[in-house]
Amino acid sequence: MMMGFQFVAFEGIDGCGKATQVDELSRAIRKKRQPFVVHKYPTKHAQSVHDHLNGVKKLAPDALFAAFVDDLVAGQPLLAQDRKKAWVLCDRYVISTAAYQGVDGRLDERVAQLSSRPWIKPDIVIWLDLPVEEAMRRKAAQKKPDVHEADRVFLESVRANFDSLYRMKFLCSNWKRIDASQKPEKIAAEIRAAVENGPLSSIGV
16 A cells, blocks of 8 residues: 655765765655655755855854754745655755754753754654764865864764764654665665665555
8 A cells, every 4th residue: 555755864974975875765766656856954045054064154053053943944844745745855854953053962952942843754764874084084085074074073973963863763763773884885775675664665665
């Protein structure tokens, strides 16, 4: 029986391979002739966020958090529309905002702030877990790292936050933790297996 279109959130620190694996799952869904849409956060409309990340201007932690939240909130109506007509694959979502903006011991505070809002919840969260050293090496090979991508201590804290969010099953009861240091094709196979064996099995990828 067809279960309807589903919402898959890809999470992890910069350089873990989210964009690559979103593309891989997109191809698998396309082969099954299923409609899909990709959402990516922060969106192009979050100019103050991008200016901060690119070093154009610096936002205070609470202002940066608010900018991320505003961008996510603004995207909820379109996300709701897309979920009615297609599979939604999301490159970062609310979970990343908690992980990144929860550094310096503020994770519980950020989780409480985010939990007070009626977010559209993913059906499954794919956490691509990668050691920071390897993530930084990959990013440096791709482009000039932004302020987050170049900060080892910061990324170590973010990775620890992802682990905490994974253990508390924040925003979604169905998380899949995947070793992102493996070859891309092995990671893609594990993601397809998670989709097949979880609540998304109707797609049969």
